[in-house]
Amino acid sequence: MGPRRIVCLTEEPTETLYLLGEEARIVGISGFTVRPPAARRDKPKVSAFTSAKVDRILALEPDIAIGFSDIQADIAQALIKAGVEVWISNHRSVEGILDYIRRLGALVGVAAKADALADSLARGLDEVRDASSRLSRRPTVYFEEWDEPLISGIRWVSELIGIAGGNEALPHRATQSLAKHRIIADPAEVIATAPDIIIGSWCGKRFRPEHVAARTGWEAVPAIRDGELHEVKSPLILQPGPAALTDGVSELRRIIHGWASRHA
Template structure:
């Protein structure tokens, strides 16, 4: 029987690659994003043909894909070029934890792996529930400030804020977390962070190393409880800034460990 599902998929971001490998459907992938680090074998096995805001359109077309998968409006120009060249394109636009779980189910269905995707999604949901239950036992909840970029200062996106909540914290900028675009989450300066007095600062500077000493040296930030107590921590970008499984497992666990340690010290 001929497989009626996509046979030659180009993944323009990391999360479809991670999901397809997790489902055992990696043989369908013919090209990946250059930012892909999960799973590690993907970088060894698959050609890298895209960044996040740009792609090697000619190289992609040589791979003769029957489907390209990307994420968000930021990849609209890439999608347009591929569509003009006759390639079928799916651009997802999920920004929440529930959206990530639904994405796993949808992608699995698209490649004929519904049952495997359902099992994987349920595993993710169970992990979320387990961490949420553990967080409920903590003696107190810290205020957490998440920084996605430093110049300009950009606060965390929705799924990050939701994971902080699940892990036992309170996101300092919940009103900005609902904004889908990074430009809508820019702070004019750090004064509002100082005013909101986070107990923990988490940094993930999208592709470059978080520098806690630079954050601590910002004018007025010595008054912030997190700075005073040395609670500045890096969460590696690949496990938190991609709207895929990594955030639901490793990213959530990393945040929970930091919050649980803080709560223990404070207890």
């Protein structure tokens, strides 16, 4: 039957378990969870991203705590020392997200349902990829997940940009798993790519296109010259779970295909 009492330290296990119809197993969630809304309404919030209320988690008597990335290593260590089993996934790619869904489903004893969900998500991506292959032009897309300092997009975002019909402006940076290795010290690096589209997804705050347009030396960037500055809300694209492969890629497709239509 798998674990019956699960604490989700990030949003993607929560969203995935709800999609699998296994939400009754969840006894605690991250305070940053917004998907699905029912989880935020119904489940106790016991963690942030880099910190957690260990005593509250222990009081829930979890069978397992599930989180994401080396950034949560301190939380994992504290829970392990307290005797809680912990699974920290560390995937960064589209294929990694699909595999994560399959592994989580197997962990809770619903492997067939998880395989079906992952297969459905993969077919959706194939449909977007096929539609994008027919674009007459592919724009260069600069994706920014933070502004002070400038931080470019992570690998699964870069891959989704490609699936949606764009060319990632800084693909070499996207392969870096940690945000500190995607910091752009010199904005001239972005300017040199001449992005046709700038997409902002500033985690936890509203994207301000007017601030980007006012950056020194950026006035000749095609995206700024043509007013192609767009926002994709961070909950849709910056968590490595189902949202990125559904609503996230749909937003990228809308933006990129819209540009292609205007520049046909």
